[in-house]
Amino acid sequence: MTSKAVRRSGSIIAGLAAAAFLAGCQVTPPLEDSLHGRFSPPSGQTLLIIGQDLGSVADYAVNIPVVPGGITTYTDISEDDHGALLYGLEETVDYGAGNVSGRVSAESFPNSALAIGLHIVDQTGTNLLHMIDGTHDPAIDQLGDFIASIDRPVYLRIGYEFDGPWNHHEPEAYVEAFRYIVDRLRVNGINNFASVWQSATSGAGTYRDLPFDTWYPGDEYVDWMGTSYFVFDPVVYDAFLEFARSHSKPVMIAEAAPQGFDLADLTYSGASDGLSFEPRTSGDVWNEWYAPFFSFIHENSDVIRAVAYINCDWNEQDMWRPGGTNGYWGDTRVQVNDDIRARWLAEIGDPLWLHGSLDLFQNLGYDD
Numbered sequence: 001m002t003s004k005a006v007r008r009s010g011s012i013i014a015g016l017a018a019a020a021f022l023a024g025c026q027v028t029p030p031l032e033d034s035l036h037g038r039f040s041p042p043s044g045q046t047l048l049i050i051g052q053d054l055g056s057v058a059d060y061a062v063n064i065p066v067v068p069g070g071i072t073t074y075t076d077i078s079e080d081d082h083g084a085l086l087y088g089l090e091e092t093v094d095y096g097a098g099n100v101s102g103r104v105s106a107e108s109f110p111n112s113a114l115a116i117g118l119h120i121v122d123q124t125g126t127n128l129l130h131m132i133d134g135t136h137d138p139a140i141d142q143l144g145d146f147i148a149s150i151d152r153p154v155y156l157r158i159g160y161e162f163d164g165p166w167n168h169h170e171p172e173a174y175v176e177a178f179r180y181i182v183d184r185l186r187v188n189g190i191n192n193f194a195s196v197w198q199s200a201t202s203g204a205g206t207y208r209d210l211p212f213d214t215w216y217p218g219d220e221y222v223d224w225m226g227t228s229y230f231v232f233d234p235v236v237y238d239a240f241l242e243f244a245r246s247h248s249k250p251v252m253i254a255e256a257a258p259q260g261f262d263l264a265d266l267t268y269s270g271a272s273d274g275l276s277f278e279p280r281t282s283g284d285v286w287n288e289w290y291a292p293f294f295s296f297i298h299e300n301s302d303v304i305r306a307v308a309y310i311n312c313d314w315n316e317q318d319m320w321r322p323g324g325t326n327g328y329w330g331d332t333r334v335q336v337n338d339d340i341r342a343r344w345l346a347e348i349g350d351p352l353w354l355h356g357s358l359d360l361f362q363n364l365g366y367d368d
Contacts, residue, residue, distance in 0.1 A: 053098025067356030198226030274328025
């Protein structure tokens with residue numbers, strides 16, 4: 001999660017370096033029922049995940065009478081942060097974006113899957129190498145023990161937003177580290193995780209302007225492909241979905257929120273601004289961000305099989321407060337406006353959406 005700290009300064013520069021991202025991809029029609037990914041929902045359904053800190057998720061659960069299909073949490077295997085590995089896996093900690101704890105998340109929502117963002121940012125040039133040479137084996141093993149202990153599908157976003165310039169992942173080292181983590185978990189018999197390979201899918205471009213597939217670990221290592229969705233760039237997203245279809249992999253929108261909107265105050269400010277605000281009605285907010293977002297999901301439901309929405313008041317979190325260096329995010333809690341809440345409930349009542357339930361894990365193909 002801390003890798004987000006510098007990642008958004010150019011998130012609204014639509015289309016910049018899109019050619020690097022495209023890498024020659026062309027859009028083709030959907031290929032229904034052709035996906036191969038662990039714990040993918042049945043054809044015609046999409047898992048709804050809510051994140052991304054304990055307080056925000058708890059508030060959502062109190063105000064929205066539908067159990068999330070999954071919960072987002074974060075931890076790390078990174079030498080750059082905190083002086084500790086797996087920060088926030090068992091204990092409750094605050095990276096600056098609200099309290100997180102994998103254990104508390106799992107215990108609080110026993111009928112929901114867990115989506116873990118695994119931060120492995122390599123700012124020093126040594127962390128990924130230490131992943132590959134075995135230095136971090138104890139941490140990988142501990143992570144595997146945790147995953148096994150919660151006995152449910154776990155979507156592991158390894159080095160999420162791998163191609164974001166803010167993460168500085170050299171492709172060769174990232175690919176080796178991704179493969180190493182997956183191999184070690186498999187050798188250790190951890191059978192309830194699915195690996196997620198998550199691009200930043202940013203119109204601001206990629207690290208060193210490389211094609212996103214330069215970081216691809218291979219079909220045998222990737223169960224799901226993932227995206228982030230804050231400011232929509234159709235050229236970038238179409239290219240990524242086509243790549244996923246060509247590899248028969250389900251897609252998770254692993255991070256999504258209407259950046260720049262404040263649903264409580266009904267205002268909008270540019271994603272990198274937060275100094276000037278334009279008034280909006282609840283209908284404006286819905287039509288400008290939510291309606292296109294959900295249309296995109298429905299139109300590509302053959303391949304988009306999970307969506308993680310970030311339902312939080314970014315304004316109140318240290319990492320994202322207005323006037324900081326990380327862009328302006330706003331307040332994206334759907335429950336703070338009655339009209340938006342009603343529209344949200346109507347949307348997630350569609351049969352497309354898969355929610356938490358006693359038989360969810362079985363429906364996802366997990367048999368303990």
